[in-house]
Every structure is written in structure tokens, then in C-alpha cells.
Amino acid sequence: MHQQERPLLTIKNLNKQFGCGCSHCRDTQGHNLEDNYCPVCGTVYACRNVSLKVYPAEILGVVGESGSGKSTLLRCLYFDQDSTSGEGYIHGYNEGRTNIFTETSQQKNYIRNHLLGMVYQNPYLGLRMNFSSVGNIAEKLIGAGNRKVDFMAARAQELLAAVNIPTYRMKEAPEKFSGGMQQRVQIAKALSNNPPLLLLDEVTTGLDLSVQANVLDLIKVIQRDLKIGMIVVSHDLAVIRMLTDRTIVMLNGRIIEHGLTDQVLEDPQHAYTQQLVYSLL
Amino acid sequence: MMKKYNFAFFDEGSKREIRRATLKAIAIPGYQVPFASREMPIARGWGTGGLQLTLSLIGRDDIIKVIDQGADESVNAVNIKKLIISTTGVQDTEKTAEATLIQSRHRIPEVELREDQIIVLQVPLPEPLRTIEPSEYKTKKLHADQDYNGIWLMLFEQIMKHGRMSTGADHPVQVHGRYIMAPSPIPRFDNQKLNDSKTLTLLGAGREKKIYAVPPYTKVQSLAFADYPFTVEDMSAKVCRLCGTTGVYMDELFDRDTEETYYQCNDVSYCLQRENKEMDDLR
Ligand SMILES: Nc1ncnc2c1ncn2[C@@H]1O[C@H](COP(=O)(O)OP(=O)(O)OP(=O)(O)O)[C@@H](O)[C@H]1O
Ligand SMILES: [Mg+2]
Numbered sequence: 356m357h358q359q360e361r362p363l364l365t366i367k368n369l370n371k372q373f374g375c376g377c378s379h380c381r382d383t384q385g386h387n388l389e390d391n392y393c394p395v396c397g398t399v400y401a402c403r404n405v406s407l408k409v410y411p412a413e414i415l416g417v418v419g420e421s422g423s424g425k426s427t428l429l430r431c432l433y434f435d436q437d438s439t440s441g442e443g444y445i446h447g448y449n450e451g452r453t454n455i456f457t458e459t460s461q462q463k464n465y466i467r468n469h470l471l472g473m474v475y476q477n478p479y480l481g482l483r484m485n486f487s488s489v490g491n492i493a494e495k496l497i498g499a500g501n502r503k504v505d506f507m508a509a510r511a512q513e514l515l516a517a518v519n520i521p522t523y524r525m526k527e528a529p530e531k532f533s534g535g536m537q538q539r540v541q542i543a544k545a546l547s548n549n550p551p552l553l554l555l556d557e558v559t560t561g562l563d564l565s566v567q568a569n570v571l572d573l574i575k576v577i578q579r580d581l582k583i584g585m586i587v588v589s590h591d592l593a594v595i596r597m598l599t600d601r602t603i604v605m606l607n608g609r610i611i612e613h614g615l616t617d618q619v620l621e622d623p624q625h626a627y628t629q630q631l632v633y634s635l636l
Numbered sequence: 637m638m639k640k641y642n643f644a645f646f647d648e649g650s651k652r653e654i655r656r657a658t659l660k661a662i663a664i665p666g667y668q669v670p671f672a673s674r675e676m677p678i679a680r681g682w683g684t685g686g687l688q689l690t691l692s693l694i695g696r697d698d699i700i701k702v703i704d705q706g707a708d709e710s711v712n713a714v715n716i717k718k719l720i721i722s723t724t725g726v727q728d729t730e731k732t733a734e735a736t737l738i739q740s741r742h743r744i745p746e747v748e749l750r751e752d753q754i755i756v757l758q759v760p761l762p763e764p765l766r767t768i769e770p771s772e773y774k775t776k777k778l779h780a781d782q783d784y785n786g787i788w789l790m791l792f793e794q795i796m797k798h799g800r801m802s803t804g805a806d807h808p809v810q811v812h813g814r815y816i817m818a819p820s821p822i823p824r825f826d827n828q829k830l831n832d833s834k835t836l837t838l839l840g841a842g843r844e845k846k847i848y849a850v851p852p853y854t855k856v857q858s859l860a861f862a863d864y865p866f867t868v869e870d871m872s873a874k875v876c877r878l879c880g881t882t883g884v885y886m887d888e889l890f891d892r893d894t895e896e897t898y899y900q901c902n903d904v905s906y907c908l909q910r911e912n913k914e915m916d917d918l919r
């Protein structure tokens with residue numbers, strides 16, 4: 356179905372390593388690593404040759420065990436971390452012809468503020484906990500160049516209402532909110548500039564089951580109504596099954612399997628994915 | 637009793653180093669240049685940043701004026717002035733128009749400054765982004781990236797809370813369309829004097845080891861939103877009890893005997909000159 360469509364995001368051979376590498380681990384395609392780690396020099400190869408595409412209005416799932424590189428992948432995409440090497444192209448920035456990873460940090464800020472939204476696993480990373488919820492959303496609008504207070508306040512209130520934060524609590528700081536409310540404020544903030552691509556890192560981890568369902572419903576509604584492309588990272592296969600169209604499976608920083616979510620979950624090809632899927636049945 | 641110092645207290649090498657940082661500051665308007673802040677016979681945080689700038693610049697022909705919150709006579713101003721005079725032998729003045737070099741804390745004089753003058757402002761906290769970002773490493777990066785979301789957010793929050801921007805003194809400015817700068821704790825009333833000023837403004841923070849500058853004829857914009865413009869303290873209806881002036885920055889005082897509030901020019905030398913009718917041709 357995607358064949359004719361232009362991808363929203365294209366990532367080619369993204370690498371992220373922590374540490375400089377050494378003669379033991381460099382240029383060996385990972386043969387000398389223990390999982391993602393060089394036992395000689397201590398370098399961690401958190402993302403290795405990750406290539407993927409996200410199409411408009413599609414939800415791509417990223418699943419994998421703890422430490423497999425999921426958060427690092429998102430942090431590189433959102434420029435929270437510099438990637439070691441690789442290419443990234445996003446539709447809407449220079450018509451998808453410029454490698455976003457090698458742009459200046461000012462231009463990366465532009466991309467981040469205009470084309471991306473991020474919801475962090477830990478809300479403390481995504482929100483200023485002691486600023487008002489309205490202000491947290493305004494910050495993203497300010498970043499995109501808005502200088503009209505009344506417009507920003509109205510937009511923030513509209514978004515907070517959409518994620519079910521009661522009007523009388525909108526001026527409160529997120530530090531006074533429950534975990535589920537904090538995640539909803541993060542989602543409202545991420546949506547404020549109508550970004551074509553939303554990055555969601557374990558949005559439901561650590562939430563009560565009923566609150567989880569509530570946040571997942573919200574994401575489905577957003578996807579249906581706003582037609583935003585998303586990358587949803589989770590190690591919870593139920594979340595992946597419920598939300599995503601296609602899925603990639605990561606292990607030790609590499610993509611070991613990808614396909615339509617139903618296929619990956621019904622008929623996994625890689626031994627690791629089989630183990631992952633069947634252990635949950 | 638008199639200890640022998642080099643002219644202007646510091647050795648020539650030290651002065652040259654401060655001047656080099658100053659030149660860099662002038663070349664990059666509003667950018668904070670680090671410098672090796674020296675030990676002084678005055679405690680840090682008492683104007684040593686401004687004093688180091690003054691001493692590095694002063695020549696034998698300069699005429700110095702030192703003011704503290706508008707007053708030439710305050711203890712701090714007098715102490716700084718004494719140190720400058722005793723190590724240089726230069727002349728001093730209280731009249732703004734006569735001075736070639738003016739060191740000031742928390743005010744810019746009411747008399748418009750000229751191209752042949754330099755004003756040095758003492759700065760306690762040079763980093764305008766510090767309230768929103770404690771790490772120096774990160775504020776440097778924010779400036780480099782021109783990422784000023786945080787400080788705009790701070791002003792936005794003030795409007796959410798109080799219905800207006802509630803900065804008192806030290807309202808942040810953007811210099812030459814680039815760096816956001818702390819103008820030092822001058823009242824908002826004085827921010828407008830920085831814009832397109834004929835004079836060179838130098839700012840020095842001794843404790844924080846920073847020098848920055850606004851060159852003459854540079855655009856200095858006070859941060860404000862499109863629908864919440866920048867406003868200054870309203871002085872229009874206030875009349876100085878001593879000299880009868882309006883429209884300059886006033887102190888509000890209270891007379892216990894008559895139980896009346898009254899106003900007085902904060903810039904004392906300006907007030908005196910008005911009283912003595914010396915100012916008519918200057919305004
Ligand atoms: N700043 C860092 N310095 C060194 N190693 C790091 C750093 N950040 C992450 N790593 C390593 O990179 C690897 C990938 O971590 P990452 O957080 O991306 O995993 P994840 O898949 O998100 O795991 P989880 O499911 O637990 O969130 C791990 O081995 C981790 O220890
Ligand atoms: Mg993670």
C-alpha cells in the first residue's frame with residue numbers, strides 16, 4: 356500500500372555508539388561484541404545500522420528488550436543525542452533532501468520545533484515540572500516562533516482539554532499531577548505545532564492498567580483524527596499490537612525483524628522474536 | 637603610608653588582558669566574554685567587575701564619575717571613586733556631561749550620553765538565562781543555538797500569573813537581533829536608553845568573571861510579546877519635590893510628618909543641576 360507514497364521519514368544506517376571503540380571492536384560488524392558492548396574498551400554500540408521508513412499517518416512500532424537501543428534511537432531522531440553516523444531525511448524539511456543529522460544545532464532546533472513531537476518515557480525529561488501546564492505547551496509554540504500570548508494560551512487550553520485535563524487545573528504545574536496526567540500533558544505539548552511526526556517512548560510504562568488504556572485510546576484518537584505519523588516504542592507487545600501498523604524488532608542495537616505488525620506477532624521469523632512472542636502467550 | 641601602585645592599580649599586562657576581552661565583547665554585542673577577574677581591595681560583588689573595566693580603560697586625561705543607584709555620594713560610590721583617584725590621580729566630577737568615563741550601579745544617568753563618553757555598568761548576575769538553567773555549560777549552548785524558548789517562557793508564565801510581565805529591574809534585552817543580555821539591574825525605564833545609544837556601554841561582572849558590551853548605535857530590544865508590549869515605570873505624572881522635573885526616574889518617598897507620598901529624582905546630580913538651573917540648555 357505504501358509503494359507509491361513518499362515516506363515521511365527515512366533513516367539509513369543510523370549508528371550510535373557510546374565510547375570511541377578500539378581495534379578489537381571497530382570494523383568487525385559486531386562479531387567481537389558481547390551483546391552491544393566491547394569487553395576490551397567498554398564501548399556500547401547502542402544503535403547499529405538502523406534503517407527504517409515511516410509513511411504519513413502510519414504508526415511504526417519498535418519493540419525489543421531493555422537495552423536494545425529503542426530510546427537511543429528516538430533520542431537520536433529528536434537530536435537529544437548526536438548520532439555517530441547515518442542519514443535521516445524528513446519530508447517537510449528541504450523536501451526530504453537534506454541529511455538532518457549533519458545540520459547545525461540551530462537547524463535541528465527548527466526541525467524539532469516545527470516537524471517533531473516527543474513524548475518521553477520519563478515525563479521529567481519532557482516537561483518543566485514547576486511551570487504551568489499551559490506554559491509547558493506554550494514553550495513548544497514559542498520555539499516555533501510564536502509571540503502572541505493570548506493565542507498560545509488558547510491553543511494550550513484547547514489541547515489540554517483534548518487530553519482531558521480539567522480546565523481548573525490547566526494553570527497548575529505538572530509536578531502536582533499523577534503520572535497519567537503528566538503523560539497526557541506531554542502528549543498535548545508534543546501535538547501543539549501539528550507536527551507530521553510524533554515520537555512516543557514507552558508512554559504507558561509505569562501507569563496503572565486503567566490509566567494505560569486511557570492513554571492508549573487517546574493516541575488512537577489522535578492518529579485517527581489528525582493523521583499524524585508516529586513511532587511508538589514499547590517493550591509491551593500488547594501496546595504494539597493495539598497501536599501499530601508495522602513493527603520493527605530490535606536486539607542489541609540492530610533491527611532483526613520487520614514487517615506488518617500482525618505478521619510479526621502471528622508468524623515471527625527470527626528465533627529471538629519467536630521467543631519474545633511465545634513467552635507472552 | 638602610601639603604597640606604590642602602578643598607574644590604575646593593575647600592571648599593564650593585566651589591563652591589556654582586560655581590554656582584549658573588552659574588544660571582543662564590543663565585536664560581539666551582548667555576548668558574555670569570560671575574563672580572568674582579579675583580586676581587588678574591594679570584595680567581589682561590590683562592583684569589582686565594573687571597577688576592573690574602569691581601571692583598564694582610564695587614562696590621565698579622563699574625568700571620572702561614579703554613581704550608585706543614582707547617587708554620587710553613597711558609601712560604595714565614594715569608596716570606588718577614592719580607589720580610582722588615589723591610583724591614577726585623575727579628576728572627578730558629579731556632572732554627567734563633564735565626565736569622560738562613568739561607572740554606575742543600577743542606573744543610566746538622565747542626561748543623554750555622548751559618543752565621547754563611556755559608561756561602565758556593574759553587574760551582579762550577567763547570565764539572563766540563569767533562572768531557567770542552572771548549568772553554565774548549558775546556557776552557553778543555548779546562547780550559541782539562539783535557543784531562547786526558556787526565557788520567553790518565563791515571561792509568558794509571568795503574564796499567566798500576574799496578567800503582565802512582572803520583571804522589575806534587569807528586564808532582558810536582545811542586542812543587535814542576536815544575543816539576549818541582562819542589562820544589569822537598571823529599571824525598565826533605563827532599558828530604552830540603551831537602544832541606539834550614542835555611547836559605548838560596557839558591563840562587568842567581577843564575581844562571575846564576565847565582560848559584555850553594547851557598542852554605540854546598536855539596536856537593543858526589551859523582550860516583549862506582540863500582544864503584551866514592554867512598558868516602563870510610569871513617571872509621567874510624578875513631579876520631583878526638589879527640582880520640579882517630570883518624566884525622569886523618581887524615587888517614591890514618604891513624609892512622616894505630613895503623611896504624604898512625594899517624589900524625588902533618583903539621579904541626584906541631575907536633580908541638583910536642575911535645581912541650580914544649570915540644566916535648561918541640556919534638556
Ligand atoms: N549515555 C549513555 N552512556 C553509555 N551507554 C548508554 C547511554 N545511554 C544508553 N546507553 C546504553 O545504550 C544501550 C541502549 O539503551 P536504551 O536506553 O536505548 O535502551 P532501551 O531499548 O530504550 O531500553 P529500555 O527498554 O530499558 O528503556 C544500553 O546498553 C545502554 O546501557
Ligand atoms: Mg527506553
Ligand SMILES: [Zn+2]
Pocket residue numbers: 376377378379380381393394395396397398
Ligand atoms: Zn572496543
